[in-house]
Amino acid sequence: LGPETVGVLNCSDPCITFLLLYITCVSAPVGGFFLESCHLSHNAAICSDRHLKLVPKDIPPTVISFDLSKNQISRIQAGTFTNLLVLKDLNLHQNQILKIDNGSFSNLISLQKLTLNNNRLVKLGQGTFDGLSNLLELRLNTNNIAAVSSTAFQSLIRLKLLDISQNHLGTMKNLYMMLQHMPQLQQFTVRRNKLKHFYSWEFTNHSLDLQVLDLSNNPIRDFRITNNIFPNLTCLSIGDPFSVIKMEWDVKNKTFLRQVSSIDISGLHTTLQVMEELLETVNTSLTSLAANGIKHNRTKLINLACSIPTLSQFQFRRGNLRIITSDFLKPCVHVTELDLSENHIKTINENAFKSMEKLTVLRLSQNKLSVVPSAIQTLQNLSELDLSNNLIGTVNCHDFSNQTKLKELNLKNNSITLKDCVFKDLVRLQVLRLQSNQITDLKGAFKSSLSNLKRLHLNGNKLKAIRNGEFNGLKSLLNLSLHQNQIETLDKYSFVGLIKLTDIQLQSNALKKITFNLLANLRRLDLSDNRIQYPENATLTELPFSNLSCLEELSINAQHHRGKSTLPSNFLQGLKNLLRFSARNCQLIYLDKDTFTYTPKLERLDISSNDLQTLSPEHFAPIRNLKSLYISRIALQSLDFLRDAKLTKLKFLQGRHNQYSVITEDVIKSLPSLMYLDLKYISFYCACDNAWFINWTRNSKQTLVNGAYNYSCNYPDNFKGKKLLDLDLKPCLYDVNFISFVSTSCIVCFVMVGSFAYHLMRLQLYCAYYLLLSWLFDSKYKNNQAPHQYDAFISYNYHDEPWVMGELLPKLEGEQGWRLCLHHRDFQPGRSILDNITDAIYGSRKTICVISRRYLESEWCSTEIQAASYRLFDQKKDVLILVFLEDIPTYMLSPFHRMRKLLKRQTYLSWPRAAGQPGVFWEKLRKALQTGNDPSEENVLLTLTGT
Template sequence: MGHRWEEDKMKPTVGSKCCKFRTIFLLLTIVSFVGPVSGFALKTCRINQNSALCVKSKLKGVPRDIPSTVTFFDLSENRISRIQALDFSDFPVLIRLDLNRNNISQIDSGAFANLVSLQKLNLNNNKLVKLGENVFNGLSRLTELRLLSNHIKEVASTSFKPLTSLQILDISHNKLGSLEKIHLILQHLPHLQELIMKNNNLFTFRSWELTNSSLDLRVIDLSQNPITVFNITKDIFPNLTRFNIGGSSRKQQMIWDVRSSTFLSRVSVLDISGLQMALGDMKTLLQRVNSSLTSLRMNAMKYNLAKLINMSCTIPTLSSLQLKYNKLKTVGSDLFKLCVNVTELELTKSNIKVIDDNAFRSLRSLKILTLSSNKLMSVPAATRNLPALLELDLSNNNITSLQCHDFTNQTKLRQLNLYLNSIPDLKDCLFKDLTRLQVLKLQSSHIRKLNGAFKKYLPNLTQLNLYGNELTAIKGGQFKGLRSLQNLSLHENKIESLEKESFVGLTNLTRIQLQSNKITKKQLDKDVFNTLINLRRLDLENNNIKYESTLALSNPPFSKLSRLEELSINAQHFRMKHLLPRNFLQGLTNLLLFKVRNNQLVFLHKDTFQYTPKLQTLDISSNDLPDLPPELFFPIQNLKSLYISRASLHSLDIFIGANLTNLEFLQARVNLFSVIRKEAIKSLPALVYLDLQSNSFTCDCDNAWFLQWVKKDNYTQVFDAYNYTCNYPPVVEGTKLLDLDVRDCSVDTGFICFVSTTCTILCFMIATFTYDFMRWQLVYAYYLFMAWLLDTKHKNKQAPHQYDAFISYNTHDEPWVIRELLPKLEGEQGWKLCLHHRDFEPGKPIIDNITDGIYGSRKTICVISRRYLDSEWCSREIQAASFRLFDEQKDVLILVFLEEIPTYLLSPYHRMRKLLKRQTYLSWPQAGEHTEVFWEKLRKALKNKEDPDEDRFHLNLLEAP
């Protein structure tokens, strides 16, 4: 039977299938998405940029979990007793290593051999007794080595041989005892610039014991050695510029024997503090440096101080003279009469009570005068005779009052230190001549009143320290004369009263410290900061500022401080709970840091930070903030550091949706966290440091992802994670969180990916080969299944047949059906036939029409031709008829071949007839001219009973393959 659609698609031949033997394999790639945050934890240390900091960690050995990329490794103040060969085997870029204050008594051979980039090594304050032959192997780039305060007695001849680049060596406070051991060190150090060997029990210094050749040393420190003989017979220090030979507690005088006046002739800084030597030898010593000395230290001299001062001041190049710890008591008019070239004089801690008015008259070039930590009762009049003075230090004396004439003529003074005295009141005329003063330090001097001392004068003052006094109020205009002031320190006073114009005139002020006073909200409401338009830092910690509502303020206290970068209001003193007005920070458009720690805050309005879009550091720790909305952080997307410790937070889920993509540092100690969710961590993609100490962690599978994340050594450092403890369930309470075995909790993603990939590949291979070799069998099975489905609808129908035969043919064979078949079977023989163009029900699905036609007819006549075999709809019709043959076990199928068809063209579903009973195959070409026989056989086939068990009526058969 034909159809309304022409089917011209040709099936591939067997030959073409052989040529297209396909072995196609798809490359299946499984992509792993690695999140932007990975974690790692160090058991005892923390990483800060490229530095590993393990200070005071009670370590007994060098930790092995430090990243190899660090450039500074600080292991100071621990309990390490031995440096083993592999302790520093994997630090190729380490530049500084600090092992100060340990118990190191042994260093294995080659322990530093792999530190090829090391430049500075600190082994101070350990218990080394001997330096072995290979102790410094590999340190060819080391420039600074410190071995101070060990117990070193012996040095191997090749200990320092690898240190060819060493420039600074400090081996002070050891027990070398002789220059021969120093010689073993120096012979391998061609570039050494500084040699510090204080307190090494050296009793003699003879140049030939140290070396026979010139050294390139610039600095040598022999102080605190009981040297009794100093003998140089050869110019071994031609480039020496700094020489320290003082500081010994010996009672015996040292013999000075330097053979040539040219030896030590380049020394510019000389320290002979506490040195006991005959006056003649002392004069000889000073003559050796007569043409080069610029700085001389004679601290704690027991004898002949006045004569030594006169001798030293005859040196024309001397500019700096330090005389600390000398028991002068009184400074007479002639003590410094020869010091005309001195520009810096220090008399600290010399027990001075009285200074003659003319004591400094000859010091016309003096620029720096230090008289701190003495017993002066007032400002010495002698200081008024110093026209070139730039710095004057009178701190820590017994000065009780300041007079208007105390600083007369000090027009060039740049810095004045008066702190740690007892000066209750200042006078308004006190600083009238200090027109160039830049730094004034008056802290901790019991000042109670300013009395207008800063209203008129000090136009160039940039720094004023008034902290630690007893000020209670700052009246209006008190600082209006300080038009250049940049830094004002008023902390640790008792200030409780501020006025609107307290800081008027301070238009250039960039920093003001007001912490630890008694300032209240009432003072802020007076707009006291409105004139500080250039303020950068404001500290209001430890005051009494309190707000009870989040309602917006009509007059925010910082609305005019648009350039403020740092604001701190930590620890306000009150007992009740506290709130912040929603617009408390209004106007602070450039604020970078805000601290509101320990204020008993119970709520932060979501609009609190809408005025601070540039905020980078926020500290809201030690408050009661269990419910922080994510919206709170929306305006501060530039936040980099956040402190939320002791805030009663129950989880880190507040960050989910907060969009803090730039947050790098998070400290959240002592909260109520029990489970750390993956989503919370993933919401902070830039996080590099996380501190969750002292939280109540749950040790079960809920934290499995967090534990695995912590142990990865990639990006985020989880500080002290190895000491996190379990709080729940009770059976594991107190155990370490990272000791929890989570293998049963996690899914082996790798294994799943392997299995799924393998299955996918296998399925693809099976599908490929099946398509190549069995696709037509599958098509047949499909049609067979569809026929079975359609048959289900008709299986129970017992209606009589409507037609004698259903005619299945291709459109191209329709002329034969109309001219030959239809006239014979219907016209002459009287059979009723079902034809698609005549009997199909319009609007009904084609497949339903086909099925109804086949099951409504006693027989099905298939008119077979080559085009018929290529037709999809014809194939469906013959499959439906074949299924009826299988299902009803009736001989209902008649095949009429219109042309000779080769066996190989018969597809699998067309060969099914051979598997049945070989009957009712009619061939039109074989009929030839005897068509009457053909039609008679067809008539008998139509008339033949359908019972397959009855006698078969054999016709002319076409043998199928």
């Protein structure tokens, strides 16, 4: 859409100019975004056919075009288009709009084109188009508009085109209320309404600048002009093929329509006299006349029309003509373009065009001609001839004789059989259309003639082979269309002589082997939908494109063959200027990393719908200029290859229907120029792994993520079917990896420090540990402590019970009179063992531990000595007496015993050492029981020796 069709804003308005520049600069894209119901393309928001009932609110303010066609919008509310200050084109075609609120478009200050066709509008109320002072085109056709407010169009001061066709306007008053506010209107189309008359005094009260007025398909009975209201009118259409009432024509002054050069009276129902008056009104200016669908008084109409000396273009379609006699067109000596299409012409007299020496364009398409009419041989100035869609079966050598000036010949949709001499006289022919003729053999028709032909269309025929030299005579050919044939074979020199060919279309054939090295100037080659296959990944010995250094576009899509295929590593060798390459749906299973080494300028690559599964950065190393990449449906497991591919210029990426489920930050950041991303139909993993991608999609402003709102979760199962962008990211705000790292590091450091401390200070640590435990235990019992019931609690292993009962008990209780606490005698039945032990220790002044090897292995004995040690550490009282029944090395002692040795080395008694003097042993034990609990008191005790 350019200024030639919609115009430009008035540059003298500095406010608008500044506003456009401001919005363009401030809203410059900087990252990615998505639209809920639309997609963007080149500053155009496309929301067509989306079943929308409301206008989307998420459209970027920088869009220039907004397409909302084919939806279900029923009302345009005020404020709907608030932020679209630079919008130029708004398309609301084919909705269900019944009402437009006042001021709904008031913020669209830059709008130049508004389309409201095919809706349900009944009335245009006050202020409907307020604010649209820059609107140039307004289309309202195919609604139900029957009434127009006097102020509906008051803002459209710059409007140049208004189309309000196919509505229910029945009075001139409605037209008057429109036109009075549009001083610059140039084209006014009111086709197919209910106007029954046209009176100039009701239409306007002043001269208009109208250049095109279309009143066709209205049941107009009277057409009367009494004032010169159309001084600049050049095109007028009037006539209704469905009207049964003959129209009256009354133009008071012939000069009123003196500028009309083109008039369309197709279907006009009137008398021959009125027709004569009408044509006489434009007798001095008319150059183009369309009189289609007129089936009465045809000869007289032709005579009237062709008597106008200025008439040069005459269209007479759907006139039910069957024969063109020698006199039918005899008056048309000045006509240069004649269109007799869509009739039933079977026969044309050989002298039918004899008088039309100036004729340059003749259209006879969609008739019933069975041969090329010999009458055209009299038209020596003919430059364009259209014989398409007829019944022509054979073309003879003399059919186009004398047509030395013919430049375009259309013979498509016939059943032509060629001959080598058919086109020999068409020395200036530039365009030849022979498509859909069931041609099976070219018969040498292009071997030596048509040296100036530039475009040849042979598509849609039944050619099976192109033999050597078939196009040898086409030295100037630029475009060759051979698609939709049955070509299986291309001979080595099939295209010899086509030295200027730039474009060849060979899609939809049956080619298996290709070579195009003779086409040095070729720019575009389409080989899609053939049977080209390379089962093995071997380098080619015969290169198909080695001499095509000018080729810019190559397509080999959709090759039909059995089994999988590869692309040889040197397949593209020679294509150093290739810009676009497409190999979609070729059943490729492998792509060599050197495939694109020969195409350093490649900008667009499509390898979708193959079985590649993996891609590597090496594939893209030679093509750093790539701008568009299509990798949909290739079973790709990951996009990680993009991280190191260095595609810094890539703007478009489509990767639909693949196996990856997570899009990482480094992948996106490796594509700094990306503007469009399409990942539809991906089974996304809805977890924190995709948190960055979700945030980027929601908040960034550079890249359009197409269809992002509909991206769905597939994993885990409890999120299946939910929308990706609805995922709650709050749990992802904390960096789990970082937290795990810190916590693990702390644990490791703690273990290391603890290990070193244990190794260097284990005894001191044991002391500290048991001091703490003793405090905890003692704090539980010291407040409840009763007076001592016993002088000593005897802690021993049951294996040592004979010594306790036979030696210790008689001495201490029998001879010395101490009150002793023993397990089997003094523990209360029914209480837990641990409670009995604790009560016994705290209920005795001293605790005597009878130490033996079995004692040290006993769990309950260990518990007893621990409890005694807690009291020793916490109360700082010498309450523990250790009696060793056997010599035990220090390394076998438990930590409790070593700590006791550390605190009070003098309190160890040894029974084996007292074997020679047991009396001394019992005396020492008596004194130990007799001493107080102060550790500082002197005790003369036997000491434990040995290490």
